[in-house]
Amino acid sequence: MYETGRVVSLAPWLTGHERRIAFLLDTQRTDGGWGLPHDGYALVPTLSATEALLSVLVRAESPDEEEPAQPQPAEDVADAAARGLSRLRELLTGGTWASPPGAAAQPDMPAIELIVPSLVERINRHLGDLGTAALPRDGLPLPASMDGTRLALVRDLLRSGARPPKKLMHALEIGGAAAHGFAGTGPESTGAIGASPAATAAWLGDRAPADPSTPARWYLETVAAMHDGVVPVAYPxxxxxxxxxxxxxxxxxxxxxxxxxxxxxxxxxxxxxxxxxxxxxxxxxxxxxxxxxxxxxxxxxxxxxxxxxxxxxxxxxxxxxxxxxxxxxxxxxxxxxxxxxxxxxxxxxxxxxxxxxxxxxxxxxxxxxxxQRDDGAWTDRWHASPYYATASCALALERFGGAGRGADAAGRARAWILRTQRPDGSWGRWDGTAEETAYAVQTLLLTGRPPEPEAVRAAARGRDALLRGLSMPDGAHPPLWHDKDLYHPSAIVRAAILAGLHLIETAGTHENKE
The missing domain is CATH 1.50.10.130 (Terpene synthase, N-terminal domain)
Structure with missing residues (x-):
């Protein structure tokens, strides 16, 4: 979601522009936001989508004579932008983002301390430029935990011509004007800048590149074509x-x-x-x-x-x-x-x-x-779900953490998983998902060898959730992995689900499901 919004705003010349706008309109939630609605995860995708729609309105009011004329945006673009702004005011003044760091759980997402101020700045500039009465003129506030200081330092670094840390190239779009044609980077063998469509779009600029053969352009064209116009947060x-x-x-x-x-x-x-x-x-x-x-x-x-x-x-x-x-x-x-x-x-x-x-x-x-938490679980900065972190840590400790300490920790993890199974047999932080059920099943059946009877029965009750997950299209799975936005690595998740099903089948438990 975040990345598609950035490409709408930064590369309106790219094939599939109208499809990307339609995607943003189609995926807006009834509360006006985008992305998962839980625990602050909506902020970044809602900022990106709202800014993208505002950029469409700004271009319609002040078209670039040197660029091909863009179709007039439908009325629902302004309506969606207005609802996005309303939701953003709620998010930015609510408990998670309006409080100092540590007062509430804020998602630990890469470059979030740069992305949020950069998008708030762009939105506020658009609101000042637009003449429509349908949108408020007063700008959005920054979260209490972000004052824009780090963003200013990074932009100064880019303008100086110095070579910044390589990981920053993945979020080059936060650089504003300094990102366009930044000499400190260039297309990789894949054509991408920082493995990111947004960073690549920012480097190319908002006009079609003068060199029609530049690999960066064809990276974007390729990625957009692969996903029916929308783009992933990272590829390949x-x-x-x-x-x-x-x-x-x-x-x-x-x-x-x-x-x-x-x-x-x-x-x-x-x-x-x-x-x-x-x-x-x-x-x-x-x-x-x-x-x-x-x-x-x-x-x-x-x-x-x-x-x-x-x-x-x-x-x-x-x-x-x-x-x-x-x-x-x-x-x-x-x-x-x-x-x-x-x-x-x-x-x-x-x-x-x-x-x-x-x-x-x-x-x-x-x-x-x-x-390890007192309840037996682990959490992690690269995934929204404790079931992923718990599976990763419990399996590693069971095998290599020592027969005493490692096995005891894995046992506490199994106990937590047994306590948190949902009535339908699935597991999940917010709702039951096939992905999180797969991690729970693996923890139950790959630790405590041989698996305890209670663990075997609980894993069997998760089988239907895994089978449903295999039949779902990739886009129907909730994204749970952390990058600039939440994403869903479909091949990895599918492998985890298949692994869980195989473990249930080889344990011979599905016929004894309770």
Whole structure:
């Protein structure tokens, strides 16, 4: 949602512009917002969609003579923008966003402290430019936790010509005028800037590029064509998706014939600093750990030494300079080191390497134990649901956290999952979902080996939710993964659902469902 709104505003020349506007109109909720309505997650998509619709109205009032004429927007564009503004005032003055940090749960989304001020600024400028009486002229306030200082510093950095941190390129659109043609970056092999349609659109600018062959333009055209005009928050995510898909399936015991080129696609990008989620992004510990774990499961173990780049005194950061921490990144790091040791490949480096790997496993396992909540669950900054974080941490600790502490923590996680199952057999933070049910089932059946009878019966009751999920189109699944906006990595989620179903079937429980 966020990314599509940015492309409407920043690249109105791109094929499918009218389709993207229609998408925004069709997906507005009855309360005037966009995106999931829960716990502050609506703010960023509602800001983006509202700003995009206002940009359509501004262009209609002041058309660019050098650009092809745009169709006059329908009346419902102004109506939708007005309802979006009304909802934004509620969001920005409500308990979550109007309170100081820590007073209420605010979503921990990448670059949110830059995205929100940049969109509020653009919306307020549009309101000043528009002459329609149907829209308010007074601007939106900034959240109490954001004063725009960091945004100003980043824009100064871009204007100076200095090379900013690579991860900033994923959100280059916050740079305003400084993003257009920014010399510190350029199209990757995929054609993208920062693996992001929004960043790519900002770099190209709001007029069709003079060079019709520029890869950045054809990246946008390709991504839009693949998704019927709308665009995802990031594309492509090949290494990230393949590593996770293979891990989910292999861990559940599903035999998957893996072509050599798939193994090559995982091992070839590995460098001394690790591997990145996508071209244009910096290497990170999470993708690196997931890739290393998948390679070990596939019989092609690679030393986990690139992960040392991300070690801190207490745990592993997702990337250098990270604000906060990720429990699931550390769970995946634990699996990467643990599985490499389990393959026996570590012995090739001698006793010294083995001892260092063992010490790292002990360190990360201990840190993860400290992060477990009193109720037995974990939460994480890269996913909205505690069921994902709990599955990641419980499975890693059960296998590599020690027979005592790790098994006890996994047992507390199973108890929490059993307590939180819904009457229809599903699991979910807000509503029951197939994705979250898959994580719950895996936690129940892949820890406490052999699974406890109560866990087996509960998993069986989740089977119908998993089957419903397989029959749903990708767009019907709620997005739960954190990026600039929530997103749904369909291949990864589908693999998790298949893994859950396979575990239920092989446990022989579906016939005994209660």
């Amino acid at each position: 995510l090949t290494v990230f998706e393949r590593g996770w898909v293979l891990s989910w399936l292999s861990r559940a015991g599903i035999s998957v014939p893996v072509p050599p080129e798939v193994v090559l696609s995982l091992t070839a990008p590995l460098r001394a600093e690790g591997t990145a989620t996508a071209a244009g992004l910096p290497a990170d510990a999470d993708t690196t750990a997931g890739t290393l774990y998948a390679l070990a499961l596939l019989g092609a173990p690679h030393p986990p030494d690139p992960l040392w780049n991300y070690e801190t005194s207490t745990h592993f950061c997702t990337w250098k300079g990270e604000d906060g921490f990720s429990t699931t990144t550390n769970a995946h790091v634990l699996e990467a080191f643990g599985e490499f040791l389990a393959t026996g490949a570590a012995a090739r480096g001698g006793d010294r390497d083995v001892r260092r790997y063992e010490a790292t496993i002990e360190k990360v396992g201990g840190w993860l134990l400290e992060q």
